[in-house]
Amino acid sequence: MINEQGEKSAQLSVSDALFAREYNEPLVHQIVTAYMANARSGNRKQKDRGEVSHTTAKPWRQKGTGRARSGMSSSPIWRGGGRIFPNSPEENFSQKINRKMYRAGMASIFSRLTNDNRLSVVSSFAVDSPKTKQVIQKLKGLGIDNRVLIITDEMDDNLWMASRNLHAVLVLEARQVDPISLIRYDRVVITEAAVKIVEEMFQ
Numbered sequence: 113m114i115n116e117q118g119e120k121s122a123q124l125s126v127s128d129a130l131f132a133r134e135y136n137e138p139l140v141h142q143i144v145t146a147y148m149a150n151a152r153s154g155n156r157k158q159k160d161r162g163e164v165s166h167t168t169a170k171p172w173r174q175k176g177t178g179r180a181r182s183g184m185s186s187s188p189i190w191r192g193g194g195r196i197f198p199n200s201p202e203e204n205f206s207q208k209i210n211r212k213m214y215r216a217g218m219a220s221i222f223s224r225l226t227n228d229n230r231l232s233v234v235s236s237f238a239v240d241s242p243k244t245k246q247v248i249q250k251l252k253g254l255g256i257d258n259r260v261l262i263i264t265d266e267m268d269d270n271l272w273m274a275s276r277n278l279h280a281v282l283v284l285e286a287r288q289v290d291p292i293s294l295i296r297y298d299r300v301v302i303t304e305a306a307v308k309i310v311e312e313m314f315q
Contacts (some may be wrong), residue, residue: 114232114254124233124304127311131231133223136216140224143217144291146207154203161186161194215314221294222310231300233307237262242273247281254301261297263289264303286310 114120166186175179188196190212209217225231232254259280264271267285275281277289282293286302286309294300302310 116233124307127315128306129315130219130222130311131226133216135227136220139213139217139294140220140248140291142297143209143214146209147291148204149207151162152205154201154205156199156203157201158195158198160196160198161188164192164194166192174240188250218289218291218294221291222314225294225300230298231302232256233302233304235304237271237301237303238268239270239274240269242250244274244277247271247274247278251281254303256299258298260301261293263300263302263306263310265303265309280304287313289313 119291159183164186166184168184171182171185172179182190185193187193212310222231237250239250260282262271262275262281262283263286264283265286266300267283272283275283282297284293289310
């Protein structure tokens with residue numbers, strides 16, 4: 113654990129299964145890919161040859177023109193024609209990840225953060241008022257000046273309002289932690305109470 117001045121203050125006993133696991137890159141890649149795929153929504157739509165606006169008249173006669181025979185302008189090989197395999201809003205991009213795999217992948221990420229000295233544990237992280245300046249001062253006191261993810265046991269309104277204007281700072285509750293956020297940010301600051309919640313979730 114570190115204090116508000118960024119200095120080591122005390123030792124915190126944590127689970128080796130969560131913070132000292134061997135890094136499994138293929139598994140981490142799989143859960144990150146699945147997480148991103150499950151966040152996708154089928155909102156793209158293309159028209160097939162039955163949905164495009166066209167005339168049903170034959171473009172030219174069948175024989176004698178020297179050109180290839182053609183029946184309708186809605187043909188997929190024509191400009192403005194329909195798509196052969198159109199994208200549909202009902203398309204499902206979700207991927208299934210077993211609970212055991214997800215927990216192991218998250219534990220692998222936390223262990224890598226610990227080994228790289230990118231994870232810092234503090235007793236608490238709160239501000240007195242919804243002032244962005246207070247969050248900046250707290251982070252500077254901890255020696256953090258880059259992109260940071262702050263994980264708390266429960267969301268504090270003052271902290272959320274004070275940090276929402278900082279594009280390089282994200283505040284999440286322990287139960288909202290996801291693999292994308294853990295990987296995306298350079299540093300992770302987690303409170304002591306949030307560590308206990310995370311251990312219960314991913315052990």
